[in-house]
Amino acid sequence: MGFATGLSGLKAASTDLQATGNNIANANTVGFKKSRTEFGDIFASSLGGVARTQPGSGVRVTEVAQQFSQGSIDATENSLDLAISGNGFFTLADDINAPQPTAFTRNGAFQLDKDGNVINDRGQFLMAFAPNGKTAADGFSQGVFGPLTIDTSQGLPEATQNVNTQLNLDSSRALPATAPFDPTDATSYNNTTSVTIFDSQGNAHVASTFFVKTAAPNEWDLFTFIDGFGVTAGTAASAGPPPVAAVASVINDGGTTPGTPNLPGAPVTMSFTSSGLLDFVGAAGSTAVDFVDIDLSVIDPNINVDPLSFDNDYLGSTQFSTPFSVNNLNQDGLPAGNLTGIDVSDEGVVFARFSNGGSKPLGQVALARFPSDQGLAKLGDTIWAESATSGQPIFGAAGSNNFGSVQSAALESSNVDLSAQLVRLIIAQQAFQANSQTISTENTITQTILNI
Incomplete structure (x- = not known):
């Protein structure tokens, strides 16, 4: 039995040497997971049971167990290099139309193919959940898989939907020196603001608003011009010099409508309380505290675009005895744009910038x-x-349901500790030599017996 015992030790030690050598060879392989050789003893038994004097029959390799501990994460300069910090695997498919991933990896070194699909170096597609809307807040269709594709075409323009204006009108200002209001005569109004807005084709338009103090206490008239044309009464389908516009609605903070708004030549009127807070006065003369916005629908019949409808929000505007100031003026429209980069959030959401x-x-x-x-x-x-x-895969998104987070411009290194593996290599080598000595000793004993 000595030869068989020694031979089993040689085989086990040889397997351990191979596993350790493979770990060392892949010390620099991205996403590699080391293996550990696990052993079990061989114990002979008889029909009558196990004898107490049975010394054993050697050793065997029970498993070369993969060790999925976290590898260190190293920064790169490629935004499509991804690393998982924590649990989880990237999901891959060989077929672009595959209904479900068929392969899994921790190697996040991805690139683009000629069609803009995100692939690994084997040409497998990185799988993702499709967005439900235009923003990440709309969520994603988890459970419905598709290849992640980077659209390199122009970014679509977005028409302005909201203009936010927060200002202070100086209550100490005198009435304009000239009447009636004329946008070309600076003496006929007190203050003005301008903001660039965009239509559905990404064309830029300048929306200018003029503020005229009236003889009525704490009231100002508001005139709006788009590209130098006054916003006049009418409907969006009206003919005439562009832009023809209609005030669609005036909404207060409580959701109420304080009456049909005035239009030039009866301008929208802003009214302030004695404490300097903004009210709104409609054509019917009704008032409401905390005026929020005017909804304007504007069309230019010379340009084939959708009517430009946006809310002009004045919430937070005041009338104090301090100089005119614009504290906030912004809008949410965008012109067409070119792809400049890719961003990836910790939740694995990929954004085109x-x-x-x-x-x-x-x-x-x-x-x-x-x-x-x-x-x-x-x-x-x-x-x-x-x-x-392994069991069936459980799919999900980073940062939820016990999944780790995703880091962009980073790769997970091999989890091989080179120093520890070199020590393990020495131990495996010594085990191999020791088992060869067992065979040599058994051979010497056998030769001694044959020579008797």
């Missing part, structure tokens, strides 16, 4: 985890597949 300052979600990277990571089948190139011992 455009030169117009806008961004849009392209998808959320789909992750997978398993009841038993060690049961995964190796496919090579740091890629694994589901097996009977």
Whole structure:
């Protein structure tokens, strides 16, 4: 039995040497997971039971167990390099139309193919959940998989929907020296503001608002011009010099409508309380505290675009005896833009960033985890597949349901500790030599017996 025992030790030590050598060889392989050789003793038994004097029959390798501990994360300069910090695997598919991922990896070194699909170096597609709307807040269709694609075409323009204006009108100002109001005569109004807004084709328009103090206490008239044309009464379908506009609604903070708004030549009137807070006065003379916005619908019949409808929000505007000031003036429209970069959030949401300052979600990277990571089948190139011992994959998004977070411009290094593996290599080598000595000793004993 000595030869068999020694031979089993040699085989086990040889396997350990191979596993340790493979770990050392892949010390610099992105996403690689080291293996550990596990042993079990061989114990002979008889029909009558195990004898107390049975010394054993050697050793065997019970498993070369994969170790899925976290590797260190190293920064890169490629935004499509992704790393998972915590649980989970990136999901891959060989077929762009695959209904579900078929392979899994921790190697996040991705790139674009000629069609803008995100792939790995084997040409497998990175799978993602599609966005439900234009923003990440609209959520993603988890459970519905598709290849992550980076659209390199122009970023679509977005028509202005909201203009936010927060200002202070100086209550100590005198009435304009000239009447009636004329936008070309600076003496016929007290103050003015301008903001660039955009239509559905991304064309820029300048919206100018003029403020004229009236003889009525705490009241100001408000005149709006788009590209130098006054906003006049009418409907969006009216003919005439552009832009023809209609005031669609005036909404207060409580959601009430204080009456039909005035239009030039009866301008919209802003009214302030004695404490300097903004009221609104409609054509019917009714008032409401905390005036919020005017909804304008504007059309230019010379340009084939959708009517430009936006809310002009004046919430927070005041009338104090301090100089005129604009504390906030912004709008949410965007012109067309070119793709300038890719951003990836910790939740794995991939955003396209455009030169117009806008961004849009392209998808959320789909992750997978398993009841038993060690049961995964190796496919090579740091890629694994589901097996009977791993259990079925559980899919989800980064940062939820026990999944780790995703880091962009970073890669997970091999989890091999080179120093520890070199020590392990020495131990495996000594084990191999010791077992060869067992065989040599058994051979000497056998030769002694034959020579008797």
